[in-house]
Amino acid sequence: MSHQSLSALTTYSKTAGANSGEKFSVSWKSPSNIALVKYWGKKENQIPLNPSLSMTLSQSYTLTRVTATPDREEKKLKVNADASHPFIPKMELFLQYIGKEVPVLKELSFNVETTNSFPHSTGIASSASGLSAFALCLLSIAEMVSGKNIDSGEFFNLASFVSRMGSGSACRSLYGGYSLWGKTDRVQGSSGLFAVPLAERVHPIFRTLHDAILVISSEPKSLPSTRGHSLMDHHPFAAARIDQAENNLSETLKALDSGDIERLISVTENEALTLHALIMSSKGGTVLLKPPTVNVILKIREARRKGMSVFFSLDAGPNVHLFYPEKSTPEVEQFIRNELVSSCENGLVIYDCCGTGPVLQEI
């Protein structure tokens, strides 16, 4: 893979940066995302088994500041003053990759200050927001040390490529609205190496879709995603899953394009339940759903039968993402308060909606 603008940086970086003793600092706010078509299972080099499609969130984000200095410290990378933060191995991978093209980066020490707007283990992927925010900061610093700006489209494409190395789903967080990751004939320019935005292909009603995250349990994940993906390696239903995901992707694209909410409901819930069916039918038979998860799902379906425009998704955990169109907000919020909050841990519900993507922060 060669990104032209990154190699353009190489030329300049030979002369700029570390030796001058200059300090570089930048901050990005980057959102998490929720997949409607799920990525589950991967090939070598973080290439997904099937294309996935997600909605970028708005209120659930990571705010990250990276300060790079030429000081030579024993530990060159610290996150919130911790040299053994769980993200560090992934961040080192990003540094190695960008450092190949912009060698001066390897001479710098990185101090990362990062906070999430949402609590831990609540069904919102902090790896997606956290790693995409770090990738953005690192690329901005690469621009600073090289004295060369990367074209905006290429910048986010590159940030998506780098984010993918840390966590597959992170590569979809670089764009507002809806993103697609994985090669499919249905979307021109799609790739397993980075995500692409679906901006013009989305009907206005879905650009303001709401997502209330019903926190059933905030226990740490019992199935880390790396292990979860590896369960697809010898899964008896792997081939059928790949076909199903292609069909569900096609359905989702048609629904998003035409504003057909019934179609979106049917395919989104099918994807959520399939993810858990795959997990349960994997070796080890892990069950991530809790009794209140099932209660909440049944109540959502009951409310829909009575005419309310609500549907759900699940991540690889017990928490429920409840989707509804903007215009249904008052009645759905009342439904949540009256019927669902009692199933949530400490009554926790995180109200979010479709977002506009990462934002560079003022210095």
Ligand code: PMV
């Ligand atoms: O990006 P990872 O490796 O954390 O995997 C994410 C997997 C799911 O969240 C279950 C699905 C998805 O597409 O986001």
